[in-house]
Amino acid sequence: MSIEHKREENACAKCKKLNTEVGPITHYTDPHDGYEGLLCSECIKRREKPYTEICPKCKKLAYKHGGMSFYGESPENFEDMCVECVMKKEEKESKRKARKLRIKNFVKDHWNVWLIATIGILSLIIALLSLIIAQSKP
Ligand SMILES: [Zn+2]
Numbered sequence: 001m002s003i004e005h006k007r008e009e010n011a012c013a014k015c016k017k018l019n020t021e022v023g024p025i026t027h028y029t030d031p032h033d034g035y036e037g038l039l040c041s042e043c044i045k046r047r048e049k050p051y052t053e054i055c056p057k058c059k060k061l062a063y064k065h066g067g068m069s070f071y072g073e074s075p076e077n078f079e080d081m082c083v084e085c086v087m088k089k090e091e092k093e094s095k096r097k098a099r100k101l102r103i104k105n106f107v108k109d110h111w112n113v114w115l116i117a118t119i120g121i122l123s124l125i126i127a128l129l130s131l132i133i134a135q136s137k138p
């Protein structure tokens with residue numbers, strides 16, 4: 001056995017680190033995509049991570065529901081969840097936005113109605129006030 005071959009046996013196929021650095025290297029077969037190779041425990045963990053991640057929102061295995069993703073408009077308020085939850089949230093959000101837009105448009109489209117109503121109420125108050133003032137005069 002050449003030294004070169006021995007090195008290979010003791011090194012992780014992924015990160016190329018030796019077992020003296022990263023601990024025991026094991027022959028690993030990925031049950032999900034059939035990958036086979038000599039991997040260190042760190043690389044195995046990294047490979048399995050996407051399959052063991054649980055969606056914090058629906059508490060299901062994320063990879064079975066499109067994988068892990070996130071939802072949010074800026075990195076500060078990104079919310080981790082599976083793709084399915086993102087889609088559900090987006091659908092809900094778009095409905096909410098559409099409803100908001102409808103209300104906004106309603107106000108915009110009927111601004112003259114609101115204006116007339118406001119003027120009407122104001123003139124009513126003025127009329128009432130002048131009536132009260134007129135009555136309080138001796
Ligand atoms: Zn490795």
Ligand SMILES: [Zn+2]
Pocket residue numbers: 055056057058059060065081082083084085
């Ligand atoms: Zn989910």
